[in-house]
Amino acid sequence: MPETTVFRKLLFPFSLAFKDTQVERDFLTDYYRNSLAHVRRVMFISLLIYGAFGVLDYIIYPEIANLFLKIRFLLVAPLVLLTILYSHHKSAHRKLQFAASLNIIVAGLGIMYMLFAGGRELALVYYVGLMLVFIFNYDFLKLRFVWASLTGAILLLFYYLTAVLVGFDSKMLIASLFFLVSANIMGMVSAYFYEFINRKYYYSNRLLKIEEEKTHEINLNLENQVKERTATLEYANKLLFEAKEVAVESERLKSVFLATMSHELRTPLNAIIGFSDLISAGEIEEEKEYREYASVIHKSGTHLLSLVENLFDITLIDSGQIKLVTGEFNLSDLMQEVHTIMNVEKFKIEKESIDIQMEKGNIELDFKIVTDGHKIRQVLLNLLKNAIKFTESGVVKFWCDEVTENNKTALKFYVQDTGIGIPLEKTDLIFDVFRQVDDSHSRKFGGVGIGLTVVKKLVTMLGGEVGVESTVDHGSTFFFTVRNYVKDEFLPKIKNVSEQELTVSANTKALIVEDDEASYFLLKLLLEKYKIESDWASDGETALEIIRKNPKYKLVFMDINMPVLNGYDTTKAIRKSSPDQIIIAQTAYAIEGDREKVLEAGCNAYMSKPISPKKLHSILAEVL
Ligand code: ADP
Secondary structure, three states: OOHHHHHHOOEOOOOOOEOOHHHHHHHHHHHHHHHHHHHHHHHHHHHHHHHHHHHHHHHHOHHHHHHHHHHHHHHHHHHHHHHHHHOOOOOHHHHHHHHHHHHHHHHHHHHHHHHHHHHHHHHHHHHHHHHHHHHHHHHHOOOOHHHHHHHHHHHHHHHHHHHHHHOOOHHHHHHHHHHHHHHHHHHHHHHHHHHHHHHHHHHHHHHHHHHHHHHHHHHHHHHHHHHHHHHHHHHHHHHHHHHHHHHHHHHHHHHHHHHHHHHHHHHHHHHHHHHHHHHHHOOOOOHHHHHHHHHHHHHHHHHHHHHHHHHHHHHHHHOOOOOOOOEEEEHHHHHHHHHHHHHHHHHHOOOOOOEEEEOOOOOOOOOEEEEOHHHHHHHHHHHHHHHHHOOOOOEEEEEEEEEEEOOEEEEEEEEEOOOOOOOHHHOOHHHOOOOOOOOOOOOOOOOOOOHHHHHHHHHHHOOOOEEEEEEOOOEEEEEEEEOOOEEEOOOOOOOOHHHOOOOOOOOOEEEEEOOOHHHHHHHHHHHHOOOOEEEEEOOHHHHHHHHHHOOOOOEEEEEOOOOOOOHHHHHHHHHHHOOOOEEEEEEOOOOOOHHHHHHHHOOOEEEEOOOOHHHHHHHHHHHO
16 A cells, blocks of 8 residues: 555644544644744734735725724734734643634634725725735745644635625626635645645655654664673673682682692601601711700601691681580780790790790780680780791780670780781781792792691680781781680699609509500610610500510500500500400590590590600609
């Protein structure tokens, strides 16, 4: 179907109004807006022309020109001016067409009156003026078809009434009918098509606009989608980049860790193996040299042990195998003991120039406290060892304050040094496992970066937090709080292990149940210092055999992990036959719960390997 036919169906055929009332309303508003300037202009021009015709009145019919001028300038002209003014009013958009029609009708009626007043003679001349009115109505003013047709019809009607009244003869009537009706028909057709095209143009534009809006909306949606996708992609990229950074960093950390571990294990092992080779080769002449070599081996061994202990601690804390073991202790004693240990420690690592000072905090420390003193001691020692390790010379201080946080008291321990300090951006990272400020190959200080991890985990168990404040090249202050504690009345000082009295009666004999010959040999030598003779059983069954044959042993040192019959079962078997036998467990398993297990099996005491003279002394003092 042709486009115009389709369009025609949207309109009422006579009025040309859109069937869709909303479209019609929009069209009228649009038409008003577009035609307003034109209407004003045209009315103004017509006013001028209409006024100029006043001259014609004088020339053609001066006798009644005055009356004509009154019609022109007292009726029609003011009405036109008023209409122009009215076009500025807000209601004009609905009524301007009507007002314009009224103007034309009044102007037309004015002419009719002139015809009437002027009689037949004048009518012949002035009725031509009616043509101008029709042109003005249908074409010049561009009234809508409906209004123009209505106006035209009304004027025609009045014209014929006037013509009859004036007494036009029939020829004149027919001629004027012929011309004026034709002029009206032509005007109507012209107005009809003008409006039809106008409406069609408006409608296409409207469709175009709707399409445009749709396209715009689609574009907006597309833009938004593109924006969203771009943001998602950017975010994914960022995550990828971060993941890559993490992967690269963890790869680097893995290599650093392996290199550090290898270095930290091989260095002491190198000394241990090298110096023990020298000793066993038997080429050393001076006893002093022996001692020096033995001391190096001891130092390296101790270093290795602390590394292993720290590694174990991390794993055991994480797996929940290290628990808080609360007990009573005197805080002052604990601090004093730590001070003593550190004063020995500094010599071991050749930092004797460092002055380690135990400062007085804001409380008297000489009070009884119930918490896990062993863990506090371990944390303090770790921090102090780091303090002297990372300080060339100067002072290392430590003290304890009592602080109040959220209405609760807590113990706050401080360890302050005048060492190399820590850059601000690394103060959090150093508490992570295997992380160090300097992890390069050229680093100056040894260590594998686990000490502070152990510290953090232990402090967390104690219900507190650890932190550090530091300035590079000026020193650091580490601090930690302990919240899970109970403060009680003053407690008598606990004796130092080395001060504990020990009397070993003559002919005391010991049986060392131990599958590792070196361990047996070491214990035998240590016992000889107390004049205790010892025999060796390399497994549980041999031990039972020896004891059955010869029950003369006052002490039995029992290893736990052994072939044939393990330490637990051997102990239980001995207990059955000799309930009074003193059995001391000695084991390389040094984890939480081991002590309880061996005591449950029937041992009297427990000693973890490696066995030091000090440890042995305190155990012997306990059992003998
Ligand atoms: P390690 O000392 O074996 O490297 P730690 O976990 O005890 O491991 O310490 C981690 C890192 O923290 C150290 O390598 C060091 O860079 C930094 N650090 C710890 N204590 C101090 C301190 N007192 N002064 C300066 N740096 C320190």
